[in-house]
Amino acid sequence: MKGVEEILQQHSLKNTKLRKAVLSVLMRSDKGLSHQDLSRSLEVDFDRVTLFRTLHVFEESGILHKIMDPHGIAKYAYTAKPVTGKHCHAHFICLECGQVFCLDEEFPLEEVKVPKGFSKKTIDVQIKGYCNKCAAQS
Amino acid sequence: MKGVEEILQQHSLKNTKLRKAVLSVLMRSDKGLSHQDLSRSLEVDFDRVTLFRTLHVFEESGILHKIMDPHGIAKYAYTAKPVTGKHCHAHFICLECGQVFCLDEEFPLEEVKVPKGFSKKTIDVQIKGYCNKCAAQS
DNA sequence: AACACAACGCAACAGAGTTGCATTTAAATT
DNA sequence: AATTTAAATGCAACTCTGTTGCGTTGTGTT
Structure with missing residues (x-):
């Protein structure tokens, strides 16, 4: 299992407290987590909006994938293996x-x-x- | 293709203007439509909330199925064939x-x-x- | 150390969907 | 056809996720 900082570096993303914390939590979770779920489990201080933006960045980089739940709430999960066609x-x-x-x-x-x-x-x-x-x- | 009123009757749903209009539009669409999409294409008068409730009722009855789009917006589509396990x-x-x-x-x-x-x-x-x-x- | 640009925090906003309650209406009953 | 009742509707107010703009801070680089 790759380290959090290594992953950030590989995607040319700056190494910040929130990003490390978010990735760390999601890599240990077997469930998709929402913005609210993460807000509760993160121990660092952060702004609501910053977390939204962090999740976007991770999604665009292919580090996380987003699944919409039936209530229209986005759940994010760590993408261990990149998705191939097969x-x-x-x-x-x-x-x-x-x-x-x-x-x-x-x-x-x-x-x-x-x-x-x-x-x-x-x-x-x-x-x-x-x-x-x-x-x-x- | 079954008639709109027949379908409502089969599910013990009352035959109202809005319900007929919604079903009629969705049966003719090859795309999933959102609340907003329907608001625009319906020609009858109706309240926002009533349309939300109508869609819920149809979903629970199995007449429509709901798909969440990437922006968290619910799209509804007519379910021609009931879903089996196969x-x-x-x-x-x-x-x-x-x-x-x-x-x-x-x-x-x-x-x-x-x-x-x-x-x-x-x-x-x-x-x-x-x-x-x-x-x-x- | 100084610089540039990405990341952040704050405030204000947008829009989907919900809840409670009073009113109306479809359809069953007489 | 009139009566009745539960379901469906309309309205108002609200919640909550997610967004946008902008000034400030911090990371990583030269």
Whole structure:
């Protein structure tokens, strides 16, 4: 597992307290975390807006990927393996609490045809349902 | 293709102007439409909140399915075929403009394992990239 | 040490979606 | 056709995620 500072350097991103903290938390998480989730678990001081911008930068650099939960809230997850054409991520998304779980399983996906003039970048598989806690309550 | 009023009746939903109009528009669309999209194309008078509630009701009834676009905006699409375990929807989502296109292609998907206690309901395949218009501009 | 530009903090804003409650209406019942 | 009732609607006020502009701070480089 690569170090946080190494990753930042590889993407020509400046090494700041918040960035290190955010990456560190996300690399240890098996779930996608929202801006609010991160706000709560980060121990450093930071501005709301800066965190939003940090997440954008990480997403654009390909360090994180974004998954929208059913309530329209962005969840961010660390991208260990870069996405190639041959496999794709799979996430379990809870329709009740909105939690996004990264599934270990990867899908070998056959060729997907997209309409003319469209360019495809990534393929996500989303399994939706109820997580253990929410399934137990209903 | 079933009639709008027939569909409402089958789901024990009252037959109102707005509901008929919304369903009618969505059945003719090959793209997912947002609340705002619908507001613009509907010709009947209605309240913002009522449209939100109408979309919720349709979603819960399984008449529509919801796809979140990259900007966190909900897009609704008519569900012609009910989702079984054997195939699943596929959507193309434009990272730039956020448009959601329903792809004809359906994916025969092998068994997906979910963690213990989790219940799966639907599987969505999301192909993300740039649509013809946005790809041309960049 | 000095410099340039990226990253940050603050304030104000935009827009999607929600909640509570009073009013209206669809459709079942008489 | 009139009555009735629960569902659907309209309105007002609100919450919260995410954005924009701009002046200030800090990182990394020369």
